[in-house]
Amino acid sequence: xxxxxxxxxxxxxxxxxxxxxxxxxxxxxxxxxxxxxxxxxxxxxxxxxxxxxxxxxxxxxxxxxxxxxxxxxxxxxxxxxxxxxxxxxxxxxxxxxxxxxxxxxxxxxxxxxxxxxxxxxxxxxxx
Amino acid sequence: xxxxxxxxxxxxxxxxxxxxxxxxxxxxxxxxxxxxxxxxxxxxxxxxxxxxxxxxxxxxxxxxxxxxxxxxxxxxxxxxxxxxxxxxxxxxxxxxxxxxxxxxxxxxxxxxxxxxxxxxxxxxxxxxxxxxxxxxxxxxxxxxxxxxxxxxxxxxxxxxxxxxxxxxxxxxxxxxxxxxxxxxxxxxxxxxxxxxxxxxxxxxxxxxxxxxxxxxxxxxxxxxxxxxxxxxxxxxxxxxxxxxxxxxxxxxxx
Numbered sequence: 001x002x003x004x005x006x007x008x009x010x011x012x013x014x015x016x017x018x019x020x021x022x023x024x025x026x027x028x029x030x031x032x033x034x035x036x037x038x039x040x041x042x043x044x045x046x047x048x049x050x051x052x053x054x055x056x057x058x059x060x061x062x063x064x065x066x067x068x069x070x071x072x073x074x075x076x077x078x079x080x081x082x083x084x085x086x087x088x089x090x091x092x093x094x095x096x097x098x099x100x101x102x103x104x105x106x107x108x109x110x111x112x113x114x115x116x117x118x119x120x121x122x123x124x125x126x127x
Numbered sequence: 128x129x130x131x132x133x134x135x136x137x138x139x140x141x142x143x144x145x146x147x148x149x150x151x152x153x154x155x156x157x158x159x160x161x162x163x164x165x166x167x168x169x170x171x172x173x174x175x176x177x178x179x180x181x182x183x184x185x186x187x188x189x190x191x192x193x194x195x196x197x198x199x200x201x202x203x204x205x206x207x208x209x210x211x212x213x214x215x216x217x218x219x220x221x222x223x224x225x226x227x228x229x230x231x232x233x234x235x236x237x238x239x240x241x242x243x244x245x246x247x248x249x250x251x252x253x254x255x256x257x258x259x260x261x262x263x264x265x266x267x268x269x270x271x272x273x274x275x276x277x278x279x280x281x282x283x284x285x286x287x288x289x290x291x292x293x294x295x296x297x298x299x300x301x302x303x304x305x306x307x308x309x310x311x312x313x314x315x316x317x318x319x320x321x322x323x324x325x326x327x328x329x330x331x332x333x334x335x336x337x338x339x340x341x342x343x344x345x346x347x348x349x350x351x352x353x354x355x356x357x358x359x360x361x362x363x364x365x366x367x368x369x370x371x372x373x374x375x376x377x378x379x380x381x
Contacts (some may be wrong), residue, residue: 039165039166050336065242069165069197096197096198096199097197097198098198098199098200098201099195099197099199101161101163103160103161112165113164113165113166114162114163114164115162115163115165116160116161116162116163117160117161117162117163118230119158119159119160120156120157120160120162120198121156121157122155122156122157123153123154123155123156123158123161123170124148124150124152124153124154125152125153125154125155125198125199125201126149126152126199127199127200
């Protein structure tokens, strides 16, 4: 896993374990991460990111999880860089070849092997 | 900035376009989410699951949908908890659990009060019903299993057979029925009992084996084997002990 800080602003931030963030501020602009699993890499991008604690980063606005097989679009995703997990309680859209999934949030665990789509969900299979 | 606009446009386009099912598509909705297991190649669909395609509809509370090449390529659906399946070919199945193999057109229905109605053939069981729509094979297992058409009613703990479909009408071609207590076959005019029975459409013959009883109108014949012509409804009953074929004829006029 690697982490790229394209830009970093350190204004009004509480970056301690379990700390809260100032919603008007952000720690990272256009953060970019990679989740590695056995089969492929999932690149994670967003417009903004805030450190919640040592490992958790709250990704905000146009959050994108993209692998060679699928893309997930969402806002407000909590990414854990140590466990390489991602969790969102906001509406999400998953798109892959012939498949669209809409849900009320998602959870990526086991390096992307398991993707849980939360709440009322809909799948459209078009092949 | 261009990238941001592009992503925003993608979001908007997908949100608008992805709601309604079009012809050829499969739509799945759930109340409590979906888990996708990419290595194991299946979805887990939870609570009030509705699957709708051009070929079939499934309602259940828990569904495991296996895929092959990719997520869109569903090959088998295992549904549990109050399952109802309807196919465009006229199959209506209800059960506690239904396994549906999409490519092989194989349907297995499990549980008490399971039923599978396929045009003119009605099947009921308290354990298992299996129908393969490609080969026409069917199997019913469990006490009080029942197969019913417009002309015949069959009860047994094992009912195996084959049907063919002609002009959307399913016709049973052959049958094997057994029950450790009693097989019962009822036609318009004859009521038959035995431990085992065979039916062959080509030869128009029902054969009964062991503890045989044939009731037609006022006559009851008891023996060990019976051969019944389903066209003429004439029959022959044989006993292992040739002296012991028993006929009871009741005269209503007396």
